[in-house]
Amino acid sequence: MAEMYASAAPFSTNNTDVSVQNLRRSVTYHPSVWRDHFLAYTNDVTEITSAEKEELEKQRERVRSMVVQTPDDSTLKIELIDAIQRLGIGYHFEKEIEESMRKIHNTFDKDKDDDVRVLALRFRLLRQQGYRVPCDVFEKFLDEEGKFKESVMKDVEGMLSLYEASNYGINGEEILDKVLEFSSSHLENLLPQITNQSLSRRVKEALEMPISKTLTRLGSRKFISLYQEDESHNEILLQFAKLDFNVVQKMHQREIHHITRWWEDFEFGKKLPFARDRVVECYFWILGVYFEPKYQTARRFLTKVISITSLLDDIYDVYGTLDELQLLTDAIQRWDISLVDELPPYMRITYEVLLSVYAEMEQEMAKQGQSYRVQYAKQEMIKLVRAYMEEAKWCYSKYFPTIEEYMKLTLVSGAYMMLSTTSLVGMRDPPITKQDFDWITSEPPLLQAASVICRLMDDMVGHGVEQKITLMDIYMKEKGCSKMEACNEFWKQVKKAWKDINEECVEPRAASMEIILRVLNLTRVINLLYVGQDSYGNSDSKTKNLIKSVLVDPLQY
Incomplete structure (x- = not known):
């Protein structure tokens, strides 16, 4: 997973033999973009005042009344629900929205709407639900x-609505394939001719990232400004969305303050200079998985786990010798802090913090009689490092695996199976059961599809810059094709995997929507950060601006 874009002298210690240093792969990542920036967000800075709380509750009830009082069989109702969800405030009205969408579904009549925009919107909202x-x-x-x-082709709003709806297609729905292909190409061609600036921006944003693949928090930040430009916007919705965004942002700033303090106390940036120092980016990653206030504990757990996983990834991919990596793998499999002294000095801090993070999780979950959850998470972490170890053996022995061998191993080493399982550990509402953990650790189709997207997108941006074999190398050799041909095939597989995920999101579902959304959101993060480049390893431009938009800059009233 590590991207190598430059070469530099490896990290060294006085007692390290030169021959061992020569075994290490050489890489340089840019230092932390944020350093100690978020340490400034103390409780005083992030305090939510009583006036803000009162105003938030007052405005929330006004919006709730609008939702309840608007007739379910009206176009206004689906437009209202769409606006609420895209403004990022849908989590306040989940029960009301579910009740309305159930009624809309029960009375759904495909012959009722002749307006393409309305029909496509109704279809999309039902599929989303x-x-x-x-x-x-x-x-x-x-x-x-x-x-x-011809009437449809001239309707830009209708074509945009069709495009968004078609992104919820599943395998075998040929008409949606046709709708997606036509609407996207037609909108691309129409874009230079659209004189309405607000509509032009909405079309451009949609073509870059459809709603189906958009992270809620980031999407709402962009949509609020678009919605404000719309002359027909609802001022009550707009003001509540802005206030809620800023209040929740303060909660997130307080969380990243404590996460940064935790990270800085261990001085990972200094002690492991060969590794990516990306704790803020990791928090942003997990904010994509769940941003809602009720998931605060789960967010803290998963941010710490993914941050340590990033260090482990670099140790296995970049710095560790085979003998050192075997020691670390054995230690993690045995999960015993007394083994720390058997590790090389640079590995000890990572091992100690890894065990302490899971001990913290276990201690908190034991209070609720749910410490068993952490055992599932541990087993997934052990499975992950075993996969890392096998990849390291391939690298050092210069083994060239088959496509089948590579995919079997790297769907695990992509870490999304481990992260998906761990994402459930700290979730309290709704309750997560042992059966849910049994399901997600069985590598169900949903998780397989998410892991395929993670692996293929990672390998497409990593080819040519990673000092290890990627699927691109293997595929081109086995199939005797060019890089472009391989990329085209990978994109076909990515598109199919998205359809597989869409299939898993509609009834009958194998798990609750709350669980499915964690996997879906993890996939959305990969789709955001690994299009065209590795925006995690190289986080000093695009990712920096994304983080700034949701964690630094409040919305102006």
Whole structure:
């Protein structure tokens, strides 16, 4: 997973033999972009005043009244629900929205709407909610030759709505494939001709990142400004969305303050200079998995785990010798702090902190009689480091695996199986059961699809810059094809995997939507950070701006 974009002298210690240093791979990552920036966000700075709390509650009830009082069979209702969800305030009204969407589904009539925008919006909202509505509702907009009617092609709002809906397609829905292909290319062609600046921005944003792949918090930050430009916007919704965004941002700033303090106390940046110092980026990653205030504990757990995992990844990928890595792997499999002295000095701090993080999790979950959850998480971490070790053996022995061998191992080493399991440990509402952990650790189709996306997107940006074999190398050799041909095939597989995820999100589901959303959101983060470049390893431009937009800059009233 580590991306290597430059070469530099490796980290050294006085008692390290030169021959051992020569075995180490050479790499330089840019230092932390944020350093101690978030240490300034003390309790005084992030305090949520009584006035803010009162105003938030007052505005929330006004919006709730709007949701309840707007008729479910009206176009206004689906437009209201869409706005609420895209503004990032849907988590306040989950029960009300679910009740409305259930009624809308029960009375769904594919022949009722002749307005393409409205029908596509209704379809998308139902699919988002997990309802398996039929895709043949769009056949009415095709002519006798199977092409879109002229009236549809001239309707930019309708075409945009169709495009967003078609991104919720599952395998076998040929009409949605046709809708997606046509709407995306048609919107691309129309974009230079759109004179309405607000509409032009919405089309551009959608083509870059459709709603189906958008992280809620980041999406709401962008949509609030777009919504404000819309002359027909609802001022009550807009003001509540802004206030809620800023209040929640203060909560997140307080959390990243404590996470940064925890990280800085161990001085990882100084003690492991060969590794990526990315704790803020890790928090941003996990903020994508769950941003809601009720997931504060789960967010803290998972941020610490992914931060340590990033260090482990670099130890195995970049710095450790094979003998050292075997010692670390054995120690983690035995999970015994007394083994720390058997490790090389640079490995000890990582091992100690790894065990302390899981001990912290176990202590907190034991209070609720749920310490068993941490055992599942530990086993997934052990499985991950075993995969890291096998990859290291391949690298040192210059073994060239088959596509099948590579994918079997690297779907695990991509870490998404471990992160998905660990994401459930700190979740309290709704309750997570032992059966849920049994399901997610069985590597179900949902998790397989997410891991495929993670692996393929990682390998596409890593090829040519990583000092190890990637799937690109193996595929080109086995198939006798070019890099472009391999990339085209990988994108086909990524698209299929997204359809697999869409399939797992609609009823009947193998798990609750709350659990499925964790895996879906993890996949959305990969889709954001690994398009075109590794924006995690190289986090000093695009990722820096994304973090700034959700964790630094408040919204202006």
